[in-house]
Amino acid sequence: MTADAATGTRPRRIVLVLPTETYRAADFIAAAAEVGVEVVVATEHRPPLATEMESRLVVVDLDRPEEAAARIAAMGDRAPIDAVVGVDDQGVLTAAHAGEILGLAHNPPDAVAATRDKAQMRGVLASWGVRQPDFRVLVPGADVAEAAAAVSCPCVLKPLSLSASTGVIRADTPADAVVVAERIRRILADHGRSPDEALLIERFVPGAEVSLEALLHDGDLQVLALFDKPDPLDGPYFEETIYVTPSRLGGPEQTAVLAAAAEACRALGLRDGPVHAELRVGPGADGEVAAWVLEVAARSIGGLCSRVLRFGTGISLEQLIVEHAVGRDVADSVRTDGAAGVMMLPIPRSGVLTGVDGLDAARGVAGVTGVEITATIGRRIDALPDGGRYLGFVFARGDTPDSVESALRRAHSELTVAIVDEPRSVDGRTPA
């Protein structure tokens, strides 16, 4: 029986779990409208003037996913809910719990919880023998230098629960690792988290890094896009910049990546909906091509990056996710439009953003389809490893991945970003 038959003529109704910080609310809401489903928004704060949409809004605390899920499920008593779609890292666990309560297709909450905690994820992948960096969990008081020596240097230290490379730092020696661990603890405190949280320390995996967008159908992985990350990601900080698809990796490398990602999803127990995985690929110990799983998330790509992807007759990634969530068959959807890429604009240093020049010139670069500055002029922005937000995004399309990459680089070179130190002077003047 099709979803249409199952639901009769009643319009399908989905809940979008939208964290306050998400970049993606507008794209998901537009996608739902495009697909023709009714939307209920579950979010952390009541927007001003929200009264007229009271029945379409539920305020939830995404730091308490089970409680949030119960509130969402309770809305289903009033009018049926056909799907719950979690957006971004902060939304996925609530969506999984709500899907479970409502008896909808969903990822097991335990599986999603494991993806939200880097130590848990490593533990699960290790127990299934999935290839990943050697790692140790650093509980408070652990001997960091000893752990660094155990995984071998260079190594990477990271918090368990932040994202967008916030607090992810390479260390080249055990002594260096001790200093880095202290620095990450300060970054955790700045992000309102306990500086005594455990950290992860891993062997640094050299090699090309890729990012995979996929959709799980009852455990089967449908590849939507494989992105190369052509900028070297050697540290000490790991700034996300250029993503280009299709990948220019060779066949064996791509096969290794897809196999490792599918294995990781199986190990974690993810079954349904979008997956975003990051892997490195290169020669393994035996000289054969091997892929190492850095991370798997039960969501689609973050920021505004998905805007470069179009499927089938021109539908967006968000539409595909919503269609899948309400039970429509999207298994044959493939990416169209040749090569595509996005550059997450790096924040060159921390301070107050006072302006971005050269936008018209950047938009005029052949192949560039859009430039969006998402940081707010006049507000403080933090460079890595302290901050995890983006200055903005450049989008490009072209015949080949090479032409897309060079369009992104040319557009970036047209931009001048003005950042000043935070005003401290007593006379109120902003230092230049």
Ligand SMILES: Nc1ncnc2c1ncn2[C@@H]1O[C@H](COP(=O)(O)OP(=O)(O)O)[C@@H](O)[C@H]1O
């Ligand atoms: N073990 C590792 N070896 C090499 N690079 C790594 C390793 N761990 C993380 N990185 C780099 O840091 C980036 C961010 O790390 P990740 O674990 O994905 O955390 P986040 O949740 O912040 O994205 C990765 O995309 C990769 O470039």
Ligand SMILES: [Mg+2]
């Ligand atoms: Mg990552």
